[in-house]
Amino acid sequence: MIYLDNAASTWPKPEGVADAVKKAIVEYGANPGRGGHRLAVQAEQAISGTRHKLAQLLGVRDPGNLLFCLNTTHALNLALKGLLREGDHLILTGWEHNAVARPVEWLKRHRSVQVTIICPDEQAGWAKQVEEQIRANTRLIVTIHGSNVIGEILPIADIGEVARKHGIFYLVDAAQTAGLLPIRLDDLPVDLLAFPGHKGLYGPQGTGGLYASPDVPLVPIIQGGTGNRSEELEHPGERPVGFESGTPNTPGIAGLGAGVEFVLQTGIEKIYHHEMELIRQLWEGLTRIEGVRLVHPKPPVLPILSFNIDGVDGNEAATILDQHYHIAVRAGFHCAALAHRSLKTADRGAVRVSPGYFNTSEEIDQFIQAVREIAEAFRGFSHAW
Numbered sequence: 001m002i003y004l005d006n007a008a009s010t011w012p013k014p015e016g017v018a019d020a021v022k023k024a025i026v027e028y029g030a031n032p033g034r035g036g037h038r039l040a041v042q043a044e045q046a047i048s049g050t051r052h053k054l055a056q057l058l059g060v061r062d063p064g065n066l067l068f069c070l071n072t073t074h075a076l077n078l079a080l081k082g083l084l085r086e087g088d089h090l091i092l093t094g095w096e097h098n099a100v101a102r103p104v105e106w107l108k109r110h111r112s113v114q115v116t117i118i119c120p121d122e123q124a125g126w127a128k129q130v131e132e133q134i135r136a137n138t139r140l141i142v143t144i145h146g147s148n149v150i151g152e153i154l155p156i157a158d159i160g161e162v163a164r165k166h167g168i169f170y171l172v173d174a175a176q177t178a179g180l181l182p183i184r185l186d187d188l189p190v191d192l193l194a195f196p197g198h199k200g201l202y203g204p205q206g207t208g209g210l211y212a213s214p215d216v217p218l219v220p221i222i223q224g225g226t227g228n229r230s231e232e233l234e235h236p237g238e239r240p241v242g243f244e245s246g247t248p249n250t251p252g253i254a255g256l257g258a259g260v261e262f263v264l265q266t267g268i269e270k271i272y273h274h275e276m277e278l279i280r281q282l283w284e285g286l287t288r289i290e291g292v293r294l295v296h297p298k299p300p301v302l303p304i305l306s307f308n309i310d311g312v313d314g315n316e317a318a319t320i321l322d323q324h325y326h327i328a329v330r331a332g333f334h335c336a337a338l339a340h341r342s343l344k345t346a347d348r349g350a351v352r353v354s355p356g357y358f359n360t361s362e363e364i365d366q367f368i369q370a371v372r373e374i375a376e377a378f379r380g381f382s383h384a385w
């Protein structure tokens with residue numbers, strides 16, 4: 001199988017990841033932070049070790065500001081619902097994933113949050129467009145860092161400067177960039193950043209996190225046992241425990257530690273360089289095939305590319321790639337209704353291909369050849385689009 005769906009979850013994982021998960025289950029499967037016995041302490045050490053490695057990778061001085069979550073979606077919900085109040089105004093972009101767009105829609109309906117969606121206009125520039133929409137009650141700006149449909153990057157430092165200038169909080173969705181682009185949070189004008197553990201950080205599914213700067217008055221959205229101040233009924237709000245109620249995914253977080261270690265040892269530049277070579281090869285190969293239409297006119301700056309083939313539905317193309325060629329890609333709307341509306345592909349979606357660090361140039365050649373054969377087979381077929 002040739003796996004080219006790394007934007008959804010990276011696979012395979014580096015060698016040490018499964019070992020770390022197994023070790024957590026087999027050797028110290030106790031509840032971290034909930035008991036003083038040595039196994040509980042060992043479990044707590046695994047969690048703390050991963051938090052420290054993440055802090056190193058993401059340039060965060062105090063690891064306590066990194067809060068473990070189940071995935072990026074959970075982290076984004078925590079940031080949005082833990083910060084926004086009744087009647088606040090929020091600015092987001094037309095490139096957001098449903099992990100932002102849907103909680104925002106919920107906040108609009110249930111907390112009367114006012115919402116402005118910026119439609120991408122390359123001439124105007126993102127930061128300027130954001131600034132033009134700021135109101136007296138704007139409390140938060142949220143933007144994607146890297147698009148999960150077309151592999152473009154937003155200028156988060158510039159947008160963050162605008163947010164700082166106006167005293168507004170800035171939340172970044174780094175689902176497609178954490179582990180792939182250098183992010184030094186202590187040096188960036190970013191107040192909150194949501195990241196997955198299972199994509200560019202090579203951890204298991206069911207892991208992710210939220211960075212929250214110490215200045216953000218974030219409140220927990222889930223209350224319960226934290227392992228501290230257990231005699232009190234009022235939920236403690238201190239970081240990180242107040243934001244991580246209930247038993248955590250210790251094996252997953254231990255595996256994430258091994259994934260982050262892999263990124264630290266290999267180096268972000270090397271990973272990015274390899275994946276960009278593959279995506280450039282893909283871009284060049286696909287642009288030469290008659291009947292293949294790339295969703296975005298520019299070469300991607302992240303290892304993600306979307307396209308359609310004349311005469312064949314995207315889901316059908318993905319099924320043929322899977323069944324006949326043993327190649328895994330993702331067709332449809334990529335949980336990104338807003339992005340597909342902005343890209344004018346809301347009627348049919350697209351086929352997304354996303355190579356990862358463990359893919360090879362030969363695999364990309366095989367993929368291009370497969371698409372060429374599909375395009376030839378369907379040439380001349382009419383379709384509804």
Ligand SMILES: Cc1ncc(COP(=O)(O)O)c(C=O)c1O
Pocket residue numbers: 007008071072073074097099144146147148173175176195196197208
């Ligand atoms: C840009 C973006 N945001 C959020 C998400 C949701 O991530 P998760 O599956 O970790 O919740 C994804 C997933 O692909 C994504 O690409």
